[in-house]
Amino acid sequence: MTLDKRLNAFRPDLADESLRGQVEAEHFVQGKPMRIADPVVDVRGAARGDAGVTTQFLFGDDVLVFEDSNGWCWVQNERDGYVGYVVDTALDKRYDEPTHIVIAPRTFVYPGSDLKFPPTNALSMGSLVTIKGGEERRGTLYGILPSGEAIIAKHLVPIDEVTDDHVAVAETLMHTPYLWGGVSGFGIDCSGLVQLSLLMTGQSVLRDSDMQADTIGDAIEPDAHYNNLKRGDFVFWKGHAAMMASHSMLLHASGHTMSVTLEPLHDAIERIAYLYGKPTVVRRL
Structure with a gap:
């Protein structure tokens, strides 16, 4: 092999x-x-x-x-x-072990616990951080990093707290720009969206669409018109990955719209078939 x-x-x-x-x-x-x-x-x-x-x-x-x-x-x-x-x-070097994960599509890092401070950085959903404590200022709670910098606490959860709906995660990334090779809230590609959405449910999956098409969940047999799919199913083409937001609507990072977008599955199948053929596999967790 x-x-x-x-x-x-x-x-x-x-x-x-x-x-x-x-x-x-x-x-x-x-x-x-x-x-x-x-x-x-x-x-x-x-x-x-x-x-x-x-x-x-x-x-x-x-x-x-x-x-x-x-x-x-x-x-x-x-x-x-x-x-x-x-x-x-x-x-x-690996210093403190991460304690929290960013759940907002994007969040700012401030030099201290005040959102009026000019941000020192910005982090994507899926980033791992170490929170040493918390501070509240004017009703806003901040998580404090070892450096003394601060992140809005609502944008974080402990790393062992995960959601169970990867589609809901992907929906928060709607309109994120398409970026070849991207895996973040700043820019993302089709398989990056699948990977990041599942990461936020505690599932670490492989990166590229061909790997995902071979390994995520179980393959299911769609009917002739793809009417037996449901929310959360994954649809793969040669070189493309997407997920079902409902039984008929597809959610994916699209090179056609250059963003994370929703479109009817049947429209996507017809449009993509011109260049890449029909879907190769449908998989269900």
């Missing part, structure tokens, strides 16, 4: 020590534990600024670093296994 290089760190010159005996490489190394310290980090297919973006990692994601050279790190995300290159300035 050929290992997927998107999910396994190996090259002719270097490979993950855990793959010894499965792949050939000149050197094998143990991954060094690090953490994503920038809000959203582009992951590239090569250690170059002009290389294509394959995915993104979010603030608080834990990664293993197999190589740090010339400003680039070759890493693997421990959450979804994705391998790629990120700039070395996006990484930091």
Whole structure:
């Protein structure tokens, strides 16, 4: 079996020590534990600024670093296994363990517990943070980070508190701009929307649409007119992923509208068939 290089760190010159005996490489190394310290980090297919973006990692994601050279790190995300290159300035040591996850599509980080302060940063849904305490000012409660910075407490929940409706999560991301390789509330692609929505229900799934089409839930057989689908089902085409918001409406990050959008399933099937054919599989959790 050929290992997927998107999910396994190996090259002719270097490979993950855990793959010894499965792949050939000149050197094998143990991954060094690090953490994503920038809000959203582009992951590239090569250690170059002009290389294509394959995915993104979010603030608080834990990664293993197999190589740090010339400003680039070759890493693997421990959450979804994705391998790629990120700039070395996006990484930091793992200090305090994360306690909370951002549930708002986007939230600001303030230098202190006052929403009138100019924000110092912005984080996406799915970002992991460490909250050391809380402060209230003028009726607004803030979660306080180890740095002393603050986030609106309503935009956070403890990491062990999850919702059970991934469609409701995706609906909060309506009109988010489409971004190839995007996984965040600032910009997202079709499989990124599926992955982020399920992450917020406590389910870590693979990143790309072909991986999701093979692994999420169970395949179901749609009837001739796709009338037996229900809210929460996933519909996959070759290279595209979407979810059902109802028995007839599709919710997806669309390259057609360049945003997260709703459209009738039958309209989407007819429109997409021109370039990519009919859906390849429908899956249900």
